[in-house]
Amino acid sequence: AIPMKDRKHQLDQLIHLYNQWNSLKKISLSRRQKPSKLIETKINSFEKVLASLCDLSATDAYHQLRSSHRKHWKEDWNFHENQKTSRTFYISNKDQAFSQSEDRRIARVLHQEKIVEISRSPLTDTTITLKSSDSETSDSSSKEDEFQLPSPKKRKKPVTVDLQFSATKLISTSVQVADRCGISISNQLLLTSQIVNSGGGNISDFSLSKSSIWRKRSSVRAELAKTIKLEWLKENPKHLIVHWDTKIFQTSSNKK
Secondary structure, eight states, X not given: OOOBOOHHHHHHHHHHHHHHHHHHHTSOHHHHHSOOHHHHHHHHHHHHHHHSOOOOXXXXXXXXXXXXXXXXXXXXXXXXXXXXXXXXXXXXXXXXHHHHHHHHHHHHHHHHHHHHXXXXXXXXXXXXXOOOOHHHHHHHHHHHHHOOOOOOOOOOOOSOOXXXXXXXXXXXXXXXXXXXXXXXXXXXXXXXXXXXXHTTOOGGGSOOOXXXXXXXXXXXXXXXXHHHHHHHHHHOOSOOOXXXXXXXXXXXXXXX
């Protein structure tokens, strides 16, 4: 590595370069087109500074490298000097290996592009022709004539549908689904009434009320509980673990 200046001197060098550019920028365009000898000297010197390497190395970089007693300090110094002129040196063997691998990669890419270009070129040496006998063509044509796609038929849906409901069992047909979906009694009553009205029926012909829905829900829940209990008793497990939240409930023999 090349010894560098301290941060303050690096900033001073960059600020000095900026001030040079700013002073040239203030010169009017007419004066720059026909510059005096002094202005021309300033412009030429600034262009030389831009074309040269922005050297941020220490003033005694050579002595620091020499006194470091590193194995490849001369290689670092030669690289530093080369960057001031032709800039063709590499700082280490790693950079040389990287450059060689990059050249090989570019060569592989070019070779691959050449192969793709050859594969895309049309074939002119060989031609392939397919021949078929007259019998095969006649058979295929006859099969094509015989085969016909079935025309899809759309089923016409009726405009109106007539449904028959029992005046007393209208609630029982929907109470189980409403209870499972968490629909309240008021919402179930409102929904059922709307269905009857939209179908042209009369609500007074049906037994629709909150109390009737509540009674039907209770009976349906009792029937479901009875069915679950009977199915559980069929298995008759030998060992059970019961969890409860401090509530006393009745056993199968109606005893607390």
